[in-house]
Amino acid sequence: MLEETLRILEEVELVSGRLAKEAILTRNSNSILKKIFKFTYDPGTTFGIVVPNYTGVVCDHEIDFQCWEEFKKLLWQFSRRELTGNSARSAWDTLFKKLSLLEKKWFTRIINRDLRIDVNNKTITKLWPGLITEFGCQLAHAYNPDKHKLVWPVIVEPK
Secondary structure: OOHHHHHHHHHHHHOOHHHHHHHOOOOOOOHHHHHHHHHHHHOHHHHOOOOOOOOOOOOOOOOOHHHHHHHHHHHHHHHHHOOOHHHHHHHHHHHHHOOHHHHHHHHHHOOOOOOOOOOOHHHHHOOOOOOOOOOOOOOOOOOOOOOOOOOOOOOOOOO
């Protein structure tokens, strides 16, 4: 299922147009795909590590679901700050050596929190409501003189 999900991301990356991307994601929605989008785009989660984007070809391993489980555990440790600094980098490097080319590409993009497929939080919320934390601007309510009686002097502060 992991390999299928990474292939879906490859397909979305190659297609242009928001509606085409939405159609692919809707048609191929699965739990791993949702987790990938949650890890990458949820503003409430940060990992505290940035890794260089993978562009080279060294060797190719088979896609291994066990690596996905290790990766999720590593992200959890990063987000809770159990691993930071050099220990975080070392843990990432150890896992990175085990990954296939496709896993290296997408896992790196997840850690860097940008899948680079031109899909934003608004689209994700439209496809899967409640998947990621919505961050909205806090606006003040309009003044209603019938509801609120002001007694002068009034103390105000700019917002």
